[in-house]
Each structure stands twice: as C-alpha cells, then as structure tokens.
Amino acid sequence: MQTLIAMHVPVSLMVLATITGRGMMHIPADLRKRFGIRPGDKVELRPTREGILLERIPSLMEGFGKYPGIGKRIAIELLEEKKAELAREERALRAETERIRRSPRGENVRV
Amino acid sequence: MARTYAFDTGALSLHIEGDARVRPVMEEVARGAAEGIVTDLSLTELQYKLCRRVGAKAAEAEGNRIRRSPLRLVHSSPFLDMASRLKCRYRDRFGLADCVLLAVAQVHACRILTTDSAFEGLKELRVSAKVFPVSQGRDPEGRKRQRTRSP
Numbered sequence: 001m002q003t004l005i006a007m008h009v010p011v012s013l014m015v016l017a018t019i020t021g022r023g024m025m026h027i028p029a030d031l032r033k034r035f036g037i038r039p040g041d042k043v044e045l046r047p048t049r050e051g052i053l054l055e056r057i058p059s060l061m062e063g064f065g066k067y068p069g070i071g072k073r074i075a076i077e078l079l080e081e082k083k084a085e086l087a088r089e090e091r092a093l094r095a096e097t098e099r100i101r102r103s104p105r106g107e108n109v110r111v
Numbered sequence: 112m113a114r115t116y117a118f119d120t121g122a123l124s125l126h127i128e129g130d131a132r133v134r135p136v137m138e139e140v141a142r143g144a145a146e147g148i149v150t151d152l153s154l155t156e157l158q159y160k161l162c163r164r165v166g167a168k169a170a171e172a173e174g175n176r177i178r179r180s181p182l183r184l185v186h187s188s189p190f191l192d193m194a195s196r197l198k199c200r201y202r203d204r205f206g207l208a209d210c211v212l213l214a215v216a217q218v219h220a221c222r223i224l225t226t227d228s229a230f231e232g233l234k235e236l237r238v239s240a241k242v243f244p245v246s247q248g249r250d251p252e253g254r255k256r257q258r259t260r261s262p
Binding site for chain 1: 120121124125127129134137140141156157160164173177179180181203204205206209226227245246
C-alpha cells in the first residue's frame with residue numbers, strides 16, 4: 001500500500017499538510033484509515049522524481065500465516081533436498097576415495 | 112542481555128505457514144524483547160521456494176517484509192571461512208547453508224530455530240538449537256478420524 005505525497009496530484013485528492021520546525025507532519029485521519037496506518041507503524045520515505053513516496057512497512061506478524069499449506073511444504077521439500085544432497089556428496093567422496101585407493105602408486109588419478 | 116534467535120529457512124517457512132510453535136518467538140522478536148537473525152542465504156532460499164509457488168512478485172514482497180522487519184539480515188561473506196571449517200567437520204550432517212547459519216550463531220551466541228532434526232544434540236560452544244519437526248504425514252486428528260472409520 002503506497003501513498004504518494006506529491007505536488008502534482010488532482011485537486012480532489014490533494015491534502016495540504018504543514019511541516020513543523022522539527023520536520024514533523026500530520027497525516028490526516030482519512031488517509032491514515034485508507035492506507036491502514038496506525039500508531040506505532042513504521043513508514044518508509046522514498047525520494048522520487050515526483051516527490052516523497054511514503055509507504056507503510058508491514059509488520060513482521062502480518063506475514064505470519066500468509067501462506068498456509070505452502071510454508072510447511074517448503075520446509076519438507078528443503079529437508080528432502082538437503083538429505084539427498086548430503087547423500088550425493090557422501091557417495092561422490094566415497095567413490096573418489098575408492099578410485100585413489102585402487103589406482104597403482106605413481107599413476108595420475110583423474111578425480 | 113536479550114536472547115538471540117537464528118532462524119533457518121525451515122523456521123521461516125513455518126512462520127509464513129502460520130505454525131503456532133514459532134508464533135511466540137516471532138512475537139518476541141516483533142516487540143523487540145528478543146533479537147532475531149536471518150542469513151542472506153536463508154532468505155534467498157525462502158524466496159526462491161516461494162517464487163516457484165506464488166510468483167516472483169509475491170515472493171519478493173515477502174522477502175522485503177522480512178528485510179524491513181526487526182529480524183536482522185546477516186550477510187554470509189564474513190562467516191564463510193568459519194562455515195567451510197564447520198562443513199568439513201559436519202560434512203555428512205549439515206548442508207553449506209546450515210554451516211553458515213551455525214557460524215553466525217556461534218559468533219552471535221544464538222539459539223538456532225530449525226525444522227532440521229540434524230541440529231538435535233548439537234554440541235557447539237555458545238549455540239543451542241530448538242527443532243520444530245515437520246512431517247508429510249496427516250495430522251494426528253486426521254489419523255484418529257481415519258482409524259475410527261476403518262473396520
């Protein structure tokens with residue numbers, strides 16, 4: 001959800017705000033409500049060509065349970081992949097050790 | 112000193128899953144009562160796994176949410192030497208990303224939160240681990256229901 005505070009917006013959407021001496025600014029209640037901005041929320045201010053883009057940063061807990069069914073599948077898939085990779089590595093290492101062991105002394109071993 | 116948790120990709124996956132076991136820890140981190148650490152590798156892993164399922168845009172949005180959250184994103188490059196030594200020691204137990212996490216956890220004295228049972232009984236200085244097991248099988252309730260139906 002993004003709010004663009006810019007000079008060139010249609011008059012009907014324009015909201016005037018005054019910057020205080022310490023750089024503080026009041027965001028009107030209807031805009032706060034519309035963009036879900038609540039006390040304690042963090043916002044990001046990004047300079048753009050048109051002005052300053054103010055974006056509310058979603059909280060960590062807003063992501064909790066965002067993908068039910070998917071998160072668990074990812075966790076399982078990762079474990080399976082890890083197990084397979086470790087087994088592959090181990091097999092390759094054993095095969096390499098065996099090749100070296102069987103090769104006649106002094107002969108170059110292609111690994 | 113506040114407790115520090117290091118989340119692996121599995122634990123992050125349980126967060127987006129909405130698993131009740133990780134909720135209290137995440138809430139602790141969200142309110143600033145504990146510190147949470149995520150490595151760049153874990154976040155990348157989560158993002159690419161999510162990307163395949165929900166698309167790049169949604170996966171990046173999730174990545175950004177974590178990046179801008181109180182969870183601290185730790186870059187792996189300063190830990191690579193240590194991680195390579197750990198990988199050498201635990202070559203058949205941990206993957207490389209796990210070893211990076213382990214190195215980060217040692218430096219920051221963390222409790223590792225993971226879905227990987229390989230971390231159980233880990234004996235490394237300054238590190239402990241909490242395993243949240245995941246399995247593909249049906250939930251216990253599901254099994255109970257099935258049993259009552261069968262003759």
